[in-house]
Amino acid sequence: MMTPTAETTHIDLNAMGKRAxxxxxxxxxxxxxxxxxxxxxxxxxxxxxxxxILEANRVDLDEGRANGLGExxxxxxxLLKRLAGIIADVRYVATLPDPVGKSFDxxxxxxxxxxxxxxxxLGVLGVIYExxxxxTVEVASLALKTGNAVILRGGKETLRTNVALVTAIQxxxxxxxxxxxxxxxxxSTDRAYVAQMLKLDQYIDVIIPRGGASLHQxxxxxxxxxxxxxxxxxxxxxxxxxxxxEASLNIIHNAKTSRPSVCNTLDTLLIxxxxxxxxxxxxxxxxRPAGVTFKADESALQIVGAADDIxxxxxxxxxxxxxxxxxxxxxxxxxxxAIDHIRAHSLDHSDGILTExxxxxxxxxxxxxxxxxxxNASTRFNDGGALGLGAEVAVSTQKLHARGPMGLEELTTYKxxxxxxxxxxG
Amino acid sequence: MMTPTAETTHIDLNAMGKRAxxxxxxxxxxxxxxxxxxxxxxxxxxxxxxxxILEANRVDLDEGRANGLGExxxxxxxLLKRLAGIIADVRYVATLPDPVGKSFDxxxxxxxxxxxxxxxxLGVLGVIYExxxxxTVEVASLALKTGNAVILRGGKETLRTNVALVTAIQxxxxxxxxxxxxxxxxxSTDRAYVAQMLKLDQYIDVIIPRGGASLHQxxxxxxxxxxxxxxxxxxxxxxxxxxxxEASLNIIHNAKTSRPSVCNTLDTLLIxxxxxxxxxxxxxxxxRPAGVTFKADESALQIVGAADDIxxxxxxxxxxxxxxxxxxxxxxxxxxxAIDHIRAHSLDHSDGILTExxxxxxxxxxxxxxxxxxxNASTRFNDGGALGLGAEVAVSTQKLHARGPMGLEELTTYKxxxxxxxxxxG
Numbered sequence: 010m011m012t013p014t015a016e017t018t019h020i021d022l023n024a025m026g027k028r029a030x031x032x033x034x035x036x037x038x039x040x041x042x043x044x045x046x047x048x049x050x051x052x053x054x055x056x057x058x059x060x061x062i063l064e065a066n067r068v069d070l071d072e073g074r075a076n077g078l079g080e081x082x083x084x085x086x087x088l089l090k091r092l093a094g095i096i097a098d099v100r101y102v103a104t105l106p107d108p109v110g111k112s113f114d115x116x117x118x119x120x121x122x123x124x125x126x127x128x129x130x131l132g133v134l135g136v137i138y139e140x141x142x143x144x145t146v147e148v149a150s151l152a153l154k155t156g157n158a159v160i161l162r163g164g165k166e167t168l169r170t171n172v173a174l175v176t177a178i179q180x181x182x183x184x185x186x187x188x189x190x191x192x193x194x195x196x197s198t199d200r201a202y203v204a205q206m207l208k209l210d211q212y213i214d215v216i217i218p219r220g221g222a223s224l225h226q227x228x229x230x231x232x233x234x235x236x237x238x239x240x241x242x243x244x245x246x247x248x249x250x251x252x253x254x255e256a257s258l259n260i261i262h263n264a265k266t267s268r269p270s271v272c273n274t275l276d277t278l279l280i281x282x283x284x285x286x287x288x289x290x291x292x293x294x295x296x297r298p299a300g301v302t303f304k305a306d307e308s309a310l311q312i313v314g315a316a317d318d319i320x321x322x323x324x325x326x327x328x329x330x331x332x333x334x335x336x337x338x339x340x341x342x343x344x345x346x347a348i349d350h351i352r353a354h355s356l357d358h359s360d361g362i363l364t365e366x367x368x369x370x371x372x373x374x375x376x377x378x379x380x381x382x383x384x385n386a387s388t389r390f391n392d393g394g395a396l397g398l399g400a401e402v403a404v405s406t407q408k409l410h411a412r413g414p415m416g417l418e419e420l421t422t423y424k425x426x427x428x429x430x431x432x433x434x435g
Numbered sequence: 436m437m438t439p440t441a442e443t444t445h446i447d448l449n450a451m452g453k454r455a456x457x458x459x460x461x462x463x464x465x466x467x468x469x470x471x472x473x474x475x476x477x478x479x480x481x482x483x484x485x486x487x488i489l490e491a492n493r494v495d496l497d498e499g500r501a502n503g504l505g506e507x508x509x510x511x512x513x514l515l516k517r518l519a520g521i522i523a524d525v526r527y528v529a530t531l532p533d534p535v536g537k538s539f540d541x542x543x544x545x546x547x548x549x550x551x552x553x554x555x556x557l558g559v560l561g562v563i564y565e566x567x568x569x570x571t572v573e574v575a576s577l578a579l580k581t582g583n584a585v586i587l588r589g590g591k592e593t594l595r596t597n598v599a600l601v602t603a604i605q606x607x608x609x610x611x612x613x614x615x616x617x618x619x620x621x622x623s624t625d626r627a628y629v630a631q632m633l634k635l636d637q638y639i640d641v642i643i644p645r646g647g648a649s650l651h652q653x654x655x656x657x658x659x660x661x662x663x664x665x666x667x668x669x670x671x672x673x674x675x676x677x678x679x680x681e682a683s684l685n686i687i688h689n690a691k692t693s694r695p696s697v698c699n700t701l702d703t704l705l706i707x708x709x710x711x712x713x714x715x716x717x718x719x720x721x722x723r724p725a726g727v728t729f730k731a732d733e734s735a736l737q738i739v740g741a742a743d744d745i746x747x748x749x750x751x752x753x754x755x756x757x758x759x760x761x762x763x764x765x766x767x768x769x770x771x772x773a774i775d776h777i778r779a780h781s782l783d784h785s786d787g788i789l790t791e792x793x794x795x796x797x798x799x800x801x802x803x804x805x806x807x808x809x810x811n812a813s814t815r816f817n818d819g820g821a822l823g824l825g826a827e828v829a830v831s832t833q834k835l836h837a838r839g840p841m842g843l844e845e846l847t848t849y850k851x852x853x854x855x856x857x858x859x860x861g
Contacts, residue, residue, distance in 0.1 A: 034778070038802065110801075118823050122812055129804055131834045210655065214834045229636065233655050235662070235835040256857035263859035352460070361853075374852050375536075376464065378555055386548055386855025395860060396851065397544050408557045408640045408848040409661040410836040425822065425839040426800050427787075429812025431682035433689035434821060 026212030033158035058177035065173035130156035132214035140164035165198035242358025247347035249364035277337035308340035452638030459584035484603035491599035556582035558640035566590035591624035668784025673773035675790035703763035734766035
């Protein structure tokens, strides 16, 4: 068992991986009841440790302030108002159905073999994230619920907080006779450990990065372990001729302004030319009061006119994830042009159509290959909680394993179970 | 459109990738009927081109013989007796159900959103294989059936044959108004192209290696594209005290001798100590006539005695995939010791138990995490055809995406489809 400390000078990642693998065998064996009891104990332990956690968090925040971190980042670090909610979420995870052990595709073959696939844990997760200490608890609870061990590597700005959180988690594990190594933290700010972690393919079964595009790129380029990439989106709506305009404005407003800094937020609006002159001025009028500024292509600019908050779109503006109250505007001649634009500029996260034309909607939903496609609903729904998964560990935009929000089932894999009474292969 | 030729001196892989991506859009749009008609035309085209294909194959074989290739490899290259069967398999793929477009996990959320997941093609497959020209046709037909484009890189010994096969395939594509670039071959023996291919993450969605451990390792270490690893196995049976001995001998014989050079063949037999003295001599007696030789641990050696064909197991013998008529023998004190041995030495391919004890069987099937686990049936059944998938593109032993035999469904992914009537996120 390792109790991580911020003072650790050398960490043997190979040994951590080996211990995680061993612990994964123990947690994989736990029954659903055992895992749920463990999660409740984990929540209790976080409550007991709350003073120590908040004290560590205060020191992290003080240091962050001294180092000149911005207010938005400091707010993300701050657990004071969030810890109770985080603990409540752990108790909620205990109430969710356990995917492990479920059988599917059961069949009996003509030779009498009984064949099925059975859900099993992935094994050891490697999760690399930035300065959100809530992720530490969230990921640990989802990993344990699905019978996985996890090695965590959080942002450097929150190291003391993460050490305090993992100490509380490991205490709960040990009290439930599960090796504390089922949840381990790389308790160092040294980036060399990230590079080492990405090569631990002998022990880690999947790398899940949670952060910006550069973190995902780093993992993709350096990992010998399968990586789930995602979490980055350039999101589009195509407004078709037949769109209900009031409802569409409402959806566009929500998709752009309800949480501008997240990956399922609208970046570009494509408007059919036949309604552009009527609809575009309404878009500007509707979103301007929320502080949205616009990057307009030539046709759009001719309609709405340049202004302080309406400027010509530059060459790479349609390839930019804004993460801010900025919206690209582009007039298209047809749905095909819209689909081509999306194919060229989307990052396969969330794209939608606003239309009353069922045939167009069906064709759009078929031909756009993003992780989630929307018809007359906000792209902001591309989220595990919002789509009914109960929880979410990440949003994938890659093709392999899982796409879109990853819930509990996406933290499992399966094995084939073949039962016979002496069958041999001819 | 590119017609590959063996004389190509420089290949622009980036351009190939770009064309494959464009072609993938066209093949993804094709209906099931269109794809099935295409497959039948592809089979016809292979028939029409048979003289040219067999002539190219003869030249490859002559060169292989001149270069001193072994008989086993030459046999694998030879299409003369196989081409008709390969063509028949293409027609069979046309009869299989198409997974693309299927909806699953359909639900209506409390806010009225209709949510489902819909199966879509993976996009562009990159398949790297060795000297089996049948793979060229097999993979192309499975890729097209599932709406995927594919870039093929076959073994150098079979380049001319592959060029002839892909020429026939591309002719059928063009006749069906599908871009011929949906099936492309890297028509060069230069290994530098493999390295380039593994970095084409902008265009290729998944790399599927089909070959030995070193090819899989190369892909895992160098690819920035997700890789499906597998195809290598160290397979075990644990013979429990209660095993039916005659039936077990029959299964062991089948698992070891029916096709010694493939990955689901038995490598190590673990025998419970309580029946070892009785059962081990029967194993030797039963398998010796088939030419099997034995690597025995100390306890096993004491029972059966050393002989020309029974030698002491060396240190790494239990970590060897034999690919030959060799069987490791080891006596264990308990099922737990057997499971621990499998956990330490298996490559997660195919492992089984021979027992009449249901509780032991269930525990073994639960605790061994291999891609397929067997109870009283031969490990040789770990195969897409044998497990009822209709076809197989590879056997995966990794945790992500697919495990065990990969059929048509495993060549697809999904997207979330969200249909509303104005819903926004609160």
